[in-house]
Amino acid sequence: MQIADRMNFIQNSVFANLRKDKEQYEQQHHQQVLDFTLGSPNIPPAPNVIQTLSNQAQIARNYRYAVDPLNELIDTISEWYFNRYQVRLTADEICLLQGSQEALVNLPLLYCNPGDGILVQNPYYPAYVDAPHIAQADILFMPLKEEHDYLIDFDAISPIQRQKAKMMIVCYPNNPTGATAPDWFIEKLIRFAKENDILVIYDNAYSDLIFDGSKGKSFLSFDGAKEVGIELNSFSKSYGMAGARLGVMVGNETVIAQYRKLKSNLDYGVFLPVQYAGIEALQTGSKIVEQTRQTYIERRQLLQQEFSKAGWAIELTKATMFIWAQIPDEYEDSYVFTKDLLFKTGVLVTPGLAFGQEGKRYVRLALVTENETICQAAKRFEQTQFFHSLTTSD
Numbered sequence: 001m002q003i004a005d006r007m008n009f010i011q012n013s014v015f016a017n018l019r020k021d022k023e024q025y026e027q028q029h030h031q032q033v034l035d036f037t038l039g040s041p042n043i044p045p046a047p048n049v050i051q052t053l054s055n056q057a058q059i060a061r062n063y064r065y066a067v068d069p070l071n072e073l074i075d076t077i078s079e080w081y082f083n084r085y086q087v088r089l090t091a092d093e094i095c096l097l098q099g100s101q102e103a104l105v106n107l108p109l110l111y112c113n114p115g116d117g118i119l120v121q122n123p124y125y126p127a128y129v130d131a132p133h134i135a136q137a138d139i140l141f142m143p144l145k146e147e148h149d150y151l152i153d154f155d156a157i158s159p160i161q162r163q164k165a166k167m168m169i170v171c172y173p174n175n176p177t178g179a180t181a182p183d184w185f186i187e188k189l190i191r192f193a194k195e196n197d198i199l200v201i202y203d204n205a206y207s208d209l210i211f212d213g214s215k216g217k218s219f220l221s222f223d224g225a226k227e228v229g230i231e232l233n234s235f236s237k238s239y240g241m242a243g244a245r246l247g248v249m250v251g252n253e254t255v256i257a258q259y260r261k262l263k264s265n266l267d268y269g270v271f272l273p274v275q276y277a278g279i280e281a282l283q284t285g286s287k288i289v290e291q292t293r294q295t296y297i298e299r300r301q302l303l304q305q306e307f308s309k310a311g312w313a314i315e316l317t318k319a320t321m322f323i324w325a326q327i328p329d330e331y332e333d334s335y336v337f338t339k340d341l342l343f344k345t346g347v348l349v350t351p352g353l354a355f356g357q358e359g360k361r362y363v364r365l366a367l368v369t370e371n372e373t374i375c376q377a378a379k380r381f382e383q384t385q386f387f388h389s390l391t392t393s394d
Ligand SMILES: Cc1ncc(COP(=O)(O)O)c(C=O)c1O
Pocket: 039, 098, 099, 100, 101, 102, 125, 171, 175, 203, 205, 233, 234, 235, 236, 242, 246, 247
């Protein structure tokens, strides 16, 4: 059987490869690896959300296909967007998803013929490059530089790229860099999209995880946004529902209608108990969102304090559950550093190269570990003198 050409571009997830390295270390050293790689939140949903899911799962009629979403959930999403982001949405501007990943991967199929372009930030969340590959579209990278606060440099997008691009995928608060976008940037993004007739896919998975005191906004709260794009939002990070798949696409009515048409051929909706849990999460969840944010604040501070004592001075990112840290000068690239760190200390981080070429000199640490794990990692750095030996060899 000959696989299709497009499959040659789809890589095994970097996390699968890291898992192999992890197993090798554990077999050799008989010691558990302290793992800071995967961004799967370890903060559970609120007890009332779990209870709702459990109660609804006892009801036999909830096992039918859920082609049409619950009206009550659509109304609740509309209220949530108004109260949380001051954005008014009609039912035609809302599409329920099995997590936002689903739409990220499928949206290019709506607007891209083979050979059309998709503007993608680099570094990127891996689905942003898998999606164009599936649609056989060309990826047009937009490098994000630390010296520009990891914001897209619109002036660097060439006339040819502008003409070729049908869509652009934009994510702030950004995974993996942890950067946020100021208002002027979003205004510029909307102008750029309008002038060049490019659809904006705005990935807003982390709007509740900002740590400088500011409140994350919706892309749609800016004038003209609904004309040029849609926003994806997620229940995974704010409400701890990553495995109970639930997300939402909101914004441009035409895009939503087209996506619904595609989706009607792909799946039969979100499991009803998960929809009920989503209603419960949105109606009662503001306290849990605040607690989640506080938990990350504590972990970030602890990590910075303990790692710096052990010789790894880390600058905190502004947002998200990730730290985007530069690798020491002594290392050629982030893959080499990651392997050395793992096999010398038993601590695993994600090499920035897994998120594109712009991640060559960075690694990403996901703060989805308990405080205890952070302290243990710092202890291993101390015991092995991993970072101290680098700095004293200068
Ligand atoms: C930037 C970004 N977008 C989308 C997703 C997918 O989220 P969901 O669980 O809603 O599919 C993630 C998950 O880690 C993410 O980091």
